[in-house]
Amino acid sequence: MDEISERRPLVGVTLDAEQPGGYSAYPWYALRANYAEAIIASGGLPVALPHDAALAGEYLDRIDALVVTGGAFDVDPTLYGDDARHATVTLKEGRTAAEMALVQGALARDLPVLGICGGQQLLAVALGGTLIQHIPDSVADALEHEQPNPRHQPGHRIRVVPGTLLHRIVGADEMQVNSAHHQAVRDPGASAVVNALAPDGVVEGVENARYRFCLGVQWHPEFFIDPGDRRIFAALIAACRA
Secondary structure, eight states: OOHHHHSOOEEEEEOEEEOSBTTBSSOEEEOOHHHHHHHHHTTOEEEEEOSOGGGHHHHHTTOSEEEEOOOSSBOOGGGGTOOSOOTTOOBOHHHHHHHHHHHHHHHHHTOOEEEETHHHHHHHHHTTOEEESOHHHHSTTOOOSBOSSOTTSOOEEEEEOTTSHHHHHHOOSEEEEOOBOSOEEEEOOTTOEEEEEOTTSOEEEEEOTTSSSEEEESSOGGGOOSHHHHHHHHHHHHHHHO
16 A cells, blocks of 8 residues: 555645735735635645745645635736736736646646636636636626625536536536636636536536546535535545545
8 A cells, every 4th residue: 555545645725815904914824714624524634835836846746636725816817818807807916826836737747636716717727728707797697606695505506517527526417506706717728628517607617637637616615515515525535546
């Protein structure tokens, strides 16, 4: 039995960055506890990754998988070829630079990668995809993807695309998911595929079969709302041991 089969895989988790105020009078990092709790419950050992793109390689040499988390900000449109920026777009350049370096490096090493919400959007961009900058302006009769009810409750259902990695993991054609986003994947890129769709046609997940485990979901499975959510984290840990 090899070493990784005998220990909890080390899962790097990206942090959010906040400006002074609230928790501290100085810049600070943030991570919702249930990201770490979901990884631990699935057999992994989470470790937080600060925003230093220059150190991405050193972190990736030590971790067994990468989880890119969400946050109340957007990927810079210039990274997917849009010169214009919608008025609702908010950037965190340091975070995006660090996460892009981590994702690109993880894919180059074929480390398992799970992108969640904004992390799924960044993963899509890293794979050559593009984004819708503001759903209400681009999708006719769109659902309320910024759900008004609490995030630990479902906001809408999604259809899981048969034949995809996500479908094999969750073992279901539909899931009930929460929803906390104003952007979405427009085009997943040449080598990636869409694995889930909302009833209004908005992309709810992407993946790429060229890699051992490359999965992105638009919702927040760390809340364990649907039975498939636990299976997503279990599959990530299993991929570390494959």
